[in-house]
Amino acid sequence: MTTNNPTAPELRGAVWRKSAYSGGNEGQCVEVADLTAAASPGQRGVRDSKNPQGPALLVPAATFTAFMTGLKTGAFDI
Structure with a gap:
């Protein structure tokens, strides 16, 4: 892939799934896909x-996992 901003096509x-932490029907929805088969x-x-x-946005799987772990353990001041 030659682009930094790939689009759906x-x-x-890719099998996209809505984040369990998305804002419901309030329009604050994020979807994530494991791209190992894409x-x-x-x-x-x-x-x-x-x-x-x-x-x-494409992120290496290990980096994404580390980021999510940090979020869950309170490593970031947000």
Whole structure:
């Protein structure tokens, strides 16, 4: 993949799931996909569920896991 901002058509095969921490029906929804079987193996995709044809952020799977672990353990001052 040659772009830093892939869109849905470029990530065929990705299975997107809404984050359990999304804001319900308030429009604050994030979707995540494990891209091991898609066009970017070993990556996680993150996108805005309100714009599924728009760009997705790609993050190495290990980095995404470390970030989520940090969120859950309170490592960030948010």
